[in-house]
Amino acid sequence: MNINFEKVHENFEGKIENLCNKCGGQCENNETVIFFPNEMEFIAKKLGISPKKFSDKYCNKIKFKNKYVIMMKVGKCPFLSKSNNCRLEKYNCKLLKCKLYPIIIGKNKKGLPAVRINYEGCPMAKKLPDKFKEEAYGIAKHLMKSLPKYWIDFSVDYDEEKYDYVKLKKLRNMIIISIFKLKQCLIKNEY
Secondary structure, eight states: OOOOHHHHHHHOOOOOTTHHHHHTSGGGSSOOOBOOTTHHHHHHHHHTSOHHHHHHHHEEEEEETTEEEEEEOSSSOTTBOTTSOBGGGGGTOOOHHHHHTTEEEEEOTTSOEEEEEOTTTOTTGGGOOHHHHHHHHHHHHHHHHHSOHHHHHHIIIIITSOBOHHHHHTTTTOSEEEHHHHHTTBOOOOO
């Protein structure tokens, strides 16, 4: 599975008319961001650093189903500015999960993997421009067809969950985080 990240970034601007600035970056609070397969290497190359150096500085690996899912170091994103803009945008390599957000690969009402809008995690989701929704949906659906099952399973089960950042920060300097330790940081919904 190879995603042409360069092509996606060239053809999809991913701007949503400063909506992200209006909510104060709520998606950045208590959530995690995972890289698509091979995306970390793409970003490292765009920044002119080795994948190992990028990974050591900015990433954690989650062991999941005998594979590794790479995520941005748990806690506040190091590329997010105080005004909630992504510093990676100037290098044309913003993480696709962020560029497409709040369009996500998540669960549908039956609990199955599906492309959908994350209304629960994004207070601005109802104000998305139609052009953005149409383009982001198309890209996410195309990507989903070629993603490995373990990655989709992780994304659906853990990526859109809410986490306790105090607990997550304790895991920040670990290179590999077990799924057990990640689960211990989940905020439990009390219904």
